[in-house]
Amino acid sequence: MPGTSTHDAEATPMNPLPSPRTSVRGRLGHLIFSRVAGPDGPGLRARIHDTPGPRWFGPERPVRRVHGDAAMFIGGLSALLLQSLHPQAMAAVAAHSGFRGDPWGRLQRTSAFLAVTTFGTSDSAYEACARVRAVHERVRGATSDGQPYAASDPHLLGWVHTAEVDSFLRAHQLYGARPLDDEGCDAYVADTARIALALGVRRPPTTRAELAERMAAYRGELRVTPEARSTARFLLLHPPLPLLARPPYGAIAAGAVALLPTWAARALRLPRLPLAEDLCVRPLGTAVTAAIRWAMPPPPAVAGP
Structure with a gap:
């Protein structure tokens, strides 16, 4: 993906919005942005994009294109579903993340982290990773059947990273403005490895082939727990959204399910109908991501390293 320009950074939770306008486009963009960026969104936007200094990734790097595209809405939801299949990772999320009580807050924190590490200064990226590592050090416990877990475990971090990168890349290749x-x-996989190393992942994959190998290596550890199925129901059927937002979210959710590997969807008992996916799910996902791009213009130009 050589040749990325600053205009390739499309609308996502990571790419904040200019000041609200009176147009339909402006109101819609502001609504989306306020949901995914939170009350400090404008300030975070300014700090990320206006602060001078070296960055981890220059404007030509693939990670900026992928993490700056509206396809991340579908990829992010699919990643959560896929990550839930590791019992220890799911237990840690269920016990410590508070995603049910404050799902928007969790989304906003995740979006801020991705924005800072992808587009922010190197110092800010290091600080963001250090904060996450400090939080991980405090997250410990056991699954319902007694398996201990620690969020700082490099092996568990490796699963979360692998599932995330695989989902983000799958989404971008299907729904991104420029695959x-x-x-x-x-x-792109090599770019994300830099962030993974800063979070404590050991030997993260650096190519797509290595990513596939790592995914296969985790398969024997994955299984569906009651927490995983409950999480899937919450994310897909009971999102904390107003009624008017349910139809577009439904298109995103359907796209997220269709994005899952077949074995993962089957494990979560999520329906997969290839013909319906080709005729309905993918066109709807494409339409929704296109609408998000239209509503949320690219961020201002950001400096490279």
Whole structure:
């Protein structure tokens, strides 16, 4: 994916919005932005994009294109579903994340982290990773059947990273404004490895082939727990959204399910109808992501390293 310009950074939870306008486009963009960025969104936007200094990733890097595209809405939801299949990771989320009580707050914190590490200064990226590692050190416990877990465990962190990167890349290749070529896909995985290392992941994958190998290596540890199925129901059927937002969210949710590997969807008892996916799910996902891009213009130009 060589040749990324600052205008390739499309609308996502990571790419904040200019000041609200009186147009339909402006109101819609402001509504989306306020949900995913929170009350400090404008201030965070300014700090990320206006602060001078070296960045981890230059404007040509694939990670900026992927994390700056509206396809992340579908990829992010699919990643949560996939990550839930590791019992220890799911137990840690269920016990410590508070996602049910404050789902928007969790989304906003995740969006801020991705924004800072992708577009922010190197110092800010290091600080964000350090804060996450400090939180992980305090997250410990056991699953319902007695398996201990620690959020700081490099192996568990590796699963979360693998599932996330795989989902983000799958979504971008299907719904992104400009999908990556093979070289760009490998470069994206290599870019995300830098963030993973800063979080404590050991030997993260650096190519798409390595990503697939790592996913296969975790398969024997994955299984569905009651917490995983409950989480899937919450995310797909009972999101904390007003009625008017349910139809577009439904398109995002359907896209997220269709994005899952077949074995993962089957494990979560989520329906997969290939014909319906081709005729309905993908066109709807494409339409929704296009609408988000329209509503949320690209962020201001950001400096490279």
